[in-house]
Amino acid sequence: MAGIPARARAYVICVALGALLCLLPPPSAPASWWAAPPLAALYAAGERIARRPFAGTLYPVLLAGAFLLPPHAAALVPLPGALFSAVDQRPFALRRICRAAHLVIAVWAAARLHGALDARDAVEASDFPRVLVPAGAAVLVFCLVLSALDGVILALAEGSPLRRVRRGLFLRSLAPVAVHGLAGLMMAVLWRSPFGPFAALLVLFPMAVSWWVFAQYHRERAAHQATVRALVRAVDIKDGYTRGHSERVGQASMMIGRELGMDEGRVEVLRFAGILHDVGKLGVPTRLLRKDGPLTPEERRVIELHPEYGHEITRGISFLGEARSAILHHHERVDGRGYPYGLVGSQIPECARVVAVADAFDAMTSTRSYSRARPVEAALAELQRCAGSQFDPRMVTALVRVVARDGWHPVVTADETWPAVPSQAPVPDRPGARR
Template identity: 40%
Template sequence: MRLFKAILLLMLIVGVVPTLMVGWLSVSHTRELLVRDAQELAQERVKQLRLKAEIFLGEPTDAVLGLARIPGFFGLPLEAQQTHLASVLNQRREVLALTVFDAEGKRLPGLQAFSKHDVPPTALAGHEERALALLRGIEGVRYADVVKDTSGGEPVLTLAFPVGEPVRGYVAADLSLADLRNMLEQERVGSTGFAYLADRRGHLVAGGGGIADLGEDVSKRGPVAHVRQQLEGKPDMEMFHVGNFGEGRDAVVAAYTALPVLGWAIVSEQPVEHAYRQVDTMEQRILLGLGAAILVAVVLAALFSRNLTRPLKGFISGALELAHGKFGVEVDIPQKNELGELAQTFNYMSKQLLAYDMENRGLYESLEKGYLETIVALANSIDSKDAYTRGHSQRVGDVSVQIGRELKLTERELRQLQYGGILHDIGKIGIVESILCKQTKLTDQEMAIMREHPAIGDAIIGPVSFLGAVRACVRHHHERWDGTGYPDKLKGEDIPLLARIVACADTFDACTSTRPYQKAMPLEKAMEILDNLCGAQLDPKVVQALKQVLAKQGVRLEGHRLPVKLAS
């Protein structure tokens, strides 16, 4: 497989890397061009919108300012002045109202005209209030904030300017921005974009997209916040800007410019994903082409590499089977070349390994049998001292293995349990027979001597390296779960698992076999004692495993006891 991968990787590098480099260069270069084109288009759009807005605002404003250019306007008869006012209203339907004030800022009687016959008192009061507010300290043309007309709901802009030098009076006018609003609402910026107009305070004047109503605050939108920052203290600044604003799903490509004097911002917004749709489409096409090219390269490289490395798969699988111990396996490579000769050599080696393995298995089994016989002989030497305990060590070993198998231990651990159960009382060799075989209760001194047998047993088998893992069973099978056992007073999980299993099996056999001080108990009574010892002397998990062993052998722990013999 390594050779196959090496050949495949080499061919992929030769075929794919140049393709990827060309594709990457094409994508990056084309992306820059398309992004720049999209931004230039957005900038050109706001330039056109500004030109239209200047026309919408400039023509009615010029018509109103024409009153200031009439020679001696304030010296004309009242009828002539009214005629001029009516002329402006008739010429420009965007002019909704005209009011003339004297030099003191007081409205001149008869010099107030409206484009509508019936003007609500609230509209009249609002017009005069906005006009008077503009007259304070006025030097040139001044504009008020856009408001909503109470009668038609259309946006209205109020302006005022002085007339004469020195100032003879003032003229104030209300201009309708309905046409400007309609123009912006109808402006299409791609499929989902829109354009809008915001005043110097960041309030919406007019616009599409349904972002807000007239007068609502849009200053938090990225483009508006940016343009307001640029215009701060410089309302007449000439500017055009385009860029990306926002993050994630709210990201937009926006272009903006400003209307001089007014300080208003004209903004064009479009979601990034739609503004750069051409970029995404181009990238998808290039990536699709790259994917097809890479797929073809991979297929061709794989076919070529497979034809070169197919004969080696037999060697690889055969070698893996040998590594897993399946000796005697052969590989079938009929080719009449060096690979065929290598296959014959491999098959001969495999057969020789099979013969050696069979011979070693026989020797190992014979050696293990000898070990087990020696262990059993040692255990029998202990049991022979006490007729009542004859066979006890073997039974403890058998029960321990059954419990260990229920706890899913490995075969190696089960074998160690077998040896540990047989040898757990090996230390009793060092206990004098007068104490070991005493049929009455031991004194405290005799009990202290008897409790030395785990340490004695540990010292006996300690030098035998083969029994190294068994030492825990021998030394700790009298430790208690609550930490009050001996010889080391280990507690809970600190006691080795194998020793906990042997301790449970030892207790179980002591309860179910006849001893000098007690008769064999019924199975229910024995399990009742083990239940009482759970969490104090014995590991509850091990006791539960013993119950499962009995249950699998058809033993019911409630009601009448069925005779049973644990399998060895």
């Protein structure tokens, strides 16, 4: 979202107007504003302290407001914190307005449903388990609305398929928001209890511990990403014609893994495997990668060592896990005619069979100096033709299904301002090139 398209800006204006409507009290609304100012101040203070590493930290406060207040009053709780939150990218004001509008609408929807279920009396009376079902429904609506709104702006700004973006956001956020909803319900019950608002604040202490752990995890994850980016940048500088290829292979590998029903942990490993599958080219002499003309048998054998070089380069990177086996075996063929070891069928690790299909697919659908990009349909047809001999049919079928359903929309985040390295285009007969 570095450059916000006009359609995204128009969407932000519309959603901001919708948020303003949510803040208007209906004519017969009771003046139940007593908890809104302290909750809004608590949310704003928490967001300023937590900043970006703890995105979504104070959702318990927002949901407590939805359980305690009428919709128009609950919608005020996120407003100050979102409008004055820390933003990393321009345009700052537009991003703050968009975030504030999304949270206002989501909290309003949750409070509206919670009130429609007549659950506020149960909260005041601490009537368990009667409070659980309405609270759960309100949390689900909060998550659905927020995921839908965030998905729309991401789709408009980045051009990603709306259905896929919304589904991914909802599935990733449902479990954390459910935990936050339970904490918000505890805050609301304690707030209305004889112990008062100060007792409700105690709920945030165990949450703070989990937020700290979450932040540590994200710092470690950021370090992993930096390591991978550094390796990919080194490969792209040495072999410039593949720039963007590695990230697209990682994206296609993730699509195949999700279609096969793999858990998100393995899907993340597949992404690393796809991004780093050619890292072994760092061990191949640059003159061979840039050679203008056919390779001799000896030169071909040297280039065919790049999977083993990649395996050795990544030996000490423990978080890659089974991605290292994909780096080593992504040029194996199921008929045993691949390299480096000529493995057959199921002897080839599953992640390597996934990356092999993703690698071939991107090579065929990308324009090279020696060949024009094929249409996606033609590339998929070629993969199906080679299924059972060169590629695992399961992986090919999974890619065909997911591309037919979601399309192929590669998103490359690599820095396009890297210094260009003059290089000669590789000829089609060298290892790894697909005709």
